Amino acid sequence: MVNRNQQFTRETKQEVKDGSKEKNGLFASCSFSSLGLDPKLSDQLKERMGFEAPTLVQAQSIPIILSGRDVLVNAATGTGKTIAYLAPIIHHLQGYSPKVDRSHGTFALVIVPTRELCLQVYETLEKLLHRFHWIVPGYVMGGEKKAKEKARLRKGISILIATPGRLLDHLQNTASFVHKNLRWVIFDEADCILELGYGKEIEKIIKLLGSGQNELGENDDIVPKGVQKQNLLLSATLNEKVNHLAKLSLDDPVLIGLDNSKMQQNVPLESPGSPDSDADDLVIHVNKAANPSSEDYGIPSQLVQKYVKVPCGARLVALLSVLKNLFEREASQKVVVFFSTRDAVDFHYSLLSEFQWPPNSETQEEETTKQLFLKCKTFRLHGSMEQEDRRSAFGTFKAEKQALLLSTDVAARGLDFPKVRCIIQYDCPGEATEYVHRVGRTARIGEKGEALLFLQPIEIDYLKDLKKHGATLAEYPLLKVLDKFPLLGNMPRIKKVISLESHPWVISLQRALEFFTYAEPKMKNLAKNAFVSWVRGYAAHKGELKSIFVVKKLHLGHVAKSFALKEQPSLVGKAHHKETMKRKRDERQKGQQKNKRKKMSGSRSATNT
Numbered sequence: 001m002v003n004r005n006q007q008f009t010r011e012t013k014q015e016v017k018d019g020s021k022e023k024n025g026l027f028a029s030c031s032f033s034s035l036g037l038d039p040k041l042s043d044q045l046k047e048r049m050g051f052e053a054p055t056l057v058q059a060q061s062i063p064i065i066l067s068g069r070d071v072l073v074n075a076a077t078g079t080g081k082t083i084a085y086l087a088p089i090i091h092h093l094q095g096y097s098p099k100v101d102r103s104h105g106t107f108a109l110v111i112v113p114t115r116e117l118c119l120q121v122y123e124t125l126e127k128l129l130h131r132f133h134w135i136v137p138g139y140v141m142g143g144e145k146k147a148k149e150k151a152r153l154r155k156g157i158s159i160l161i162a163t164p165g166r167l168l169d170h171l172q173n174t175a176s177f178v179h180k181n182l183r184w185v186i187f188d189e190a191d192c193i194l195e196l197g198y199g200k201e202i203e204k205i206i207k208l209l210g211s212g213q214n215e216l217g218e219n220d221d222i223v224p225k226g227v228q229k230q231n232l233l234l235s236a237t238l239n240e241k242v243n244h245l246a247k248l249s250l251d252d253p254v255l256i257g258l259d260n261s262k263m264q265q266n267v268p269l270e271s272p273g274s275p276d277s278d279a280d281d282l283v284i285h286v287n288k289a290a291n292p293s294s295e296d297y298g299i300p301s302q303l304v305q306k307y308v309k310v311p312c313g314a315r316l317v318a319l320l321s322v323l324k325n326l327f328e329r330e331a332s333q334k335v336v337v338f339f340s341t342r343d344a345v346d347f348h349y350s351l352l353s354e355f356q357w358p359p360n361s362e363t364q365e366e367e368t369t370k371q372l373f374l375k376c377k378t379f380r381l382h383g384s385m386e387q388e389d390r391r392s393a394f395g396t397f398k399a400e401k402q403a404l405l406l407s408t409d410v411a412a413r414g415l416d417f418p419k420v421r422c423i424i425q426y427d428c429p430g431e432a433t434e435y436v437h438r439v440g441r442t443a444r445i446g447e448k449g450e451a452l453l454f455l456q457p458i459e460i461d462y463l464k465d466l467k468k469h470g471a472t473l474a475e476y477p478l479l480k481v482l483d484k485f486p487l488l489g490n491m492p493r494i495k496k497v498i499s500l501e502s503h504p505w506v507i508s509l510q511r512a513l514e515f516f517t518y519a520e521p522k523m524k525n526l527a528k529n530a531f532v533s534w535v536r537g538y539a540a541h542k543g544e545l546k547s548i549f550v551v552k553k554l555h556l557g558h559v560a561k562s563f564a565l566k567e568q569p570s571l572v573g574k575a576h577h578k579e580t581m582k583r584k585r586d587e588r589q590k591g592q593q594k595n596k597r598k599k600m601s602g603s604r605s606a607t608n609t
């Protein structure tokens, strides 16, 4: 057992506390070894992984996690939370005597919301364990072959990364899964796990694993006697639901937050092990963080945030133009575009993978010089893709230097794609927390980054909602960008463009996109499906956002245009048809009631005179 007071030297404590010594507010001016980590592990972090110094959140969390306390970490996206919890676990496990082996089963369990995050944490863990080959990393997750996972669990996995559904399945059905020595349970992206509806699974998992109070070291010699189970919760955003999970799983936790005042109150810098914060205190803090009007989320300060105001009918042209401009400005870069539905991802993916420029119809003589509109590799990622395709898209996009990823929110949480320069939110996120996580895929670990949010004029109030959470966005100069593009054939260049839709570039590109979509039934079907699910998705905005994203205010003909359709599809799916019929019926009924009331009040006033 490590003496935490020895590990967390006086000098380090002072440096972590002293904000002036931080580099750019992100790194602490101390070393990994001064935080109490084993020298071989610190070496691995520095020499092999290239991490010169711990980030602030690592410097604050590592000593406390090493001390055995339960912790709730609330720190901005891309600040190194994964290492913050993996390093202390490895530190303890590598020190066990006799050495950890496969027959001891699982000591640490990391629960994550998505398969991609599962693979990512596993990859980081593999790197960290380079010098500790006797500690076995592993993962179980939806989409993988269960029989293979069972075999791996039977052999023994020391640190297991898992998605909730598959983990519960193994806990209930894989008898050879040894977890009697389980010492750590980590909920990474805790709020997302709950938002995705895994609440019930998590409660069952916690129940099956036993309460957090359990002392270990009873059954086996391997875990030091008297050691308590330890649970950790982490996310860049917290909400009410996390509060519930925190109560359920954390025992007298320490809160490590973004905000300095919060940290001073909660992080026991002077004596990391002393019980100086109590659970009730913590709950109050979490509640405050969940109140959207009182708490700013941690958006990286170097992130440049912009919005582009586009009428619905010109959205597609605007997206393509912004992307073309980005890749022409800087060829070697990566961009992620977020969409609200899987169908929208599929439609735009096919379009961008095949749409050529200059288009067929306009320039026959330029046949030989035709190229893809966007000269970059395009990838897609969403939940209904085959697991192998998901894995390959995720892995390849990660490794590429110049590429575009089109994704649903499956890529919004935790994923660490190196060198992503720009995040485009073509469809608005739901809650502001989702905005924070989406933009958090860029500007990671102090790097530069840009975020661009598409808004229709009728949605502009969403900016006020974001402002409440500390996100202030400047307007993107769309017209200037559109003006840069050369016009095709005989399109006249107009000096003063009155509306975006009448811009000659917009007109010619829209026409070419429609021509392309109608040239192939496959494309047209993709466009129709995307249209239908987009409208449904739009109607699904929750809570306060319902008053901003109002389906009734949409011009469906213009929405169709944004999927390169010349007119609103007549066959738009049963559910949407039903919805439209219901709306019309309601409106008719309201009208009839109004008429009735008018007649009645008319007759009343007649009797009154």
Ligand SMILES: Nc1ncnc2c1ncn2[C@@H]1O[C@H](COP(=O)(O)OP(=O)(O)OP(=O)(O)O)[C@@H](O)[C@H]1O
Residues within 6 Å of the ligand: 050, 051, 052, 053, 054, 055, 058, 075, 076, 077, 078, 079, 080, 081, 082, 083, 235, 236, 413, 414, 415, 416, 440, 444, 445
């Ligand atoms: N001390 C460090 N120095 C330099 N880079 C680091 C350090 N620690 C972690 N990193 C790198 O920073 C990036 C972000 O780390 P990580 O994914 O753990 O962030 P996060 O806080 O979990 O983000 P999110 O909230 O988005 O999940 C990774 O590429 C990781 O390798």
